[in-house]
Amino acid sequence: MxxxxxxxxxxxxxxxxxxxxxxxxxxxxxxxxxxxxxxxxxxDLEAVAAQYRALARGLGRARIHYAVKANPHPAILRRLLAEGAHFDAASRAEIEFCLEAGARGDQISFGNTIKRGADIAFAHAQGITLFAADAREELDKLAEHAPRAEVCLRLIVENSAADWPLSRKFGCTADKALMLMGYAQERGLQVAGLSFHVGSQTRAPWMWEETLDQVAALWQSAIAAGHGLRLLNIGGGFPARYDATELLSAEAYAAEVMARVEARFGGVPKIMAEPGRGLVAxxxxxxxxxxxxxxxxxxxxxxxxxxxxxxxxxxxxxxxxxxxxxxxxxxxxxxxxxxxxxxxxxxxxxxxxxxxxxxxxxxxxxxxxxxxxxxxxxxxxxxxxxxxxxxxxxxxxx
Incomplete structure (x- = not known):
């Protein structure tokens, strides 16, 4: 054929x-x-690299952690590493893929909020220090298997405008997040900041606004409560073109999202993003x-x-x-x-x-x-x- x-x-x-x-x-x-x-x-690896560079230009100071789950092909991981990408892994296997591609532990985050204790210990032994969590029990596992690790608390966000919302399975409410911050500190963990996901295939930058407002309100409450947050993980949601709907270019889209982020979180020391679909689809x-x-x-x-x-x-x-x-x-x-x-x-x-x-x-x-x-x-x-x-x-x- x-x-x-x-x-x-x-x-x-x-x-x-x-x-x-x-x-x-x-x-x-x-x-x-x-x-x-x-x-x-x-x-096409060249298309992947070009899309990465476009997103990187638009995202500016935000560090890209490629969502490995979108496509973990070794050639993609090697090429993105050469372009300067970091990686977000959802499992031990994905961590191993990244390591085999040449990534260091400090270039990988473990972003799944549901992890096996042995896999947390493996990741920690490889030099991975940033983990996601949204529950007390997950913090207990991190404290046991990755002492002193940095934690990003994942939030539930409401009213997603994405084609594929991701608001039910992962994350915790704002009230619980404040409680978990205190508990994490009691267990010797470092609360680095907050993470969220607007939902896969969020077609327009304005669709981020309500979610960013929700997260910003919690951020301010956490700062007022004495938590020294320093990292905002804006997750994924960067769209791919599947139909004739007018979409901004990857660079313009990312730049408009970042303008909205900076307007609400301009003083945050570190920002990271986790594009997957929008990078390789x-x-x-x-x-x-x-x-x-x-x-x-x-x-x-x-x-x-x-x-x-x-x-x-x-x-x-x-x-x-x-x-x-x-x-x-x-x-x-x-x-x-x-x-x-x-x-x-x-x-x-x-x-x-x-x-x-x-x-x-x-x-x-x-x-x-x-x-x-x-x-x-x-x-x-x-x-x-x-x-x-x-x-x-x-x-x-x-």
């Missing part, structure tokens, strides 16, 4: 186009020139193939299009249709029509887009190549190991 990629379709009605914004890049040229026996993620695309095009009834207004990749082989973020990946085909100049998009597995949950059908060419047939764009984040790491016998997602880095 030779994948061929086109830009926006030249249809009379722009709404009939399979995609309505320009998509280009070295990784797409690579896909167009190669055959793939199964779904393959192709990543647009640098990758998946070469896939149509397995079947069918209708459940001859009078159906839409078709079902089944791909050789689905929720369990890399596209988990299509859950609830939260992330809608742009898709191009070799037939994008043809007339399009609505379809339900599904994966290949024998699980009825393996349906990617049904609530909002996808516009794909009416001539699409089994064996046709398709390219799924902006897949550099949360695809290879979400791919299952052999569900239904389908192999994990292949990865090629150029």
């Amino acid at each position: 030779t994948a061929s990629v086109t830009g926006a379709a030249a249809a009379a009605d722009p709404s009939d186009c399979a995609t309505s914004f320009a998509i280009s890049g070295r990784h797409l040229d690579y896909i167009a020139k190669h055959r793939f026996e199964r779904p393959t993620l192709v990543l 647009e640098a990758g695309a998946i070469a896939a193939e149509v397995l079947l095009v069918s209708k459940k009834h001859e009078n159906d207004l839409h078709r079902w299009v089944y791909l050789d990749i689905g929720k369990f082989s890399g596209l988990a973020e299509t859950m609830d249709e939260a992330i809608r990946y742009p898709i191009t085909t070799a037939r994008d100049l043809e007339v399009t029509g609505p379809c339900v998009l599904a994966g290949p597995s024998c699980d009825s949950a393996d349906v990617l887009y049904e609530k909002q059908p996808v516009q794909l060419p009416l001539g699409l047939r089994s064996g046709d190549p398709v390219v799924i764009h902006a897949c550099g984040a949360y695809t290879s790491t979400y791919a299952s190991v052999g569900f239904n016998g389908f192999a994990p997602l292949d990865v090629v880095v150029i």
Whole structure:
């Protein structure tokens, strides 16, 4: 199969186009020139590096800790380290990936608030000193396994405007955070500051404002209570382009976020950010193939299009249709029509887009190549190991 990629379709009605914004890049040229026996993620390291530099310019004095969970490929970690990045790890394995890539312990933070005691001890032994927590029990583990460690308390933030809010599983309320600061000090830990996450895919800088106001109010209360906070971790949320919605450039977006941060936290000695999706998503695309095009009834207004990749082989973020990946085909100049998009597995949950059908060419047939764009984040790491016998997602880095 030779994948061929086109830009926006030249249809009379722009709404009939399979995609309505320009998509280009070295990784797409690579896909167009190669055959793939199964779904393959192709990543462009130069695009990752360029995005890092753009975010770094916009973030200014804020230190970037790349969210390793977005894509821990060794080549990405090595390249980002060479660019000057630090790293935020969510597990012992991710810490080991960073160390193997050449990072020092003091360039890694352990940002998961749910950690095994043995993994805390491992991290501490590697020279990692900054840990996240949001509960008394986690502080007890840190005091036991990483004495004198620095702690960033993670806050729950309300009313996230993100496409994928992250406000329930992690964090504590403002009142509890104040209590935990005192408890951490009693246990001999150093309360470095506060962390939060506005939610994944926060499309506009103004969407940060309510969250920043919440955090600033707690920050001032903590200072008034005598806590010498010195570090603000603004987390992730930096968006990737998945559709034709107007987004600021990475540099402009980061600069506008930082302007809002500085307006509220100008005196904070240290600021760090944890971009993941916004750093690597647009640098990758998946070469896939149509397995079947069918209708459940001859009078159906839409078709079902089944791909050789689905929720369990890399596209988990299509859950609830939260992330809608742009898709191009070799037939994008043809007339399009609505379809339900599904994966290949024998699980009825393996349906990617049904609530909002996808516009794909009416001539699409089994064996046709398709390219799924902006897949550099949360695809290879979400791919299952052999569900239904389908192999994990292949990865090629150029």
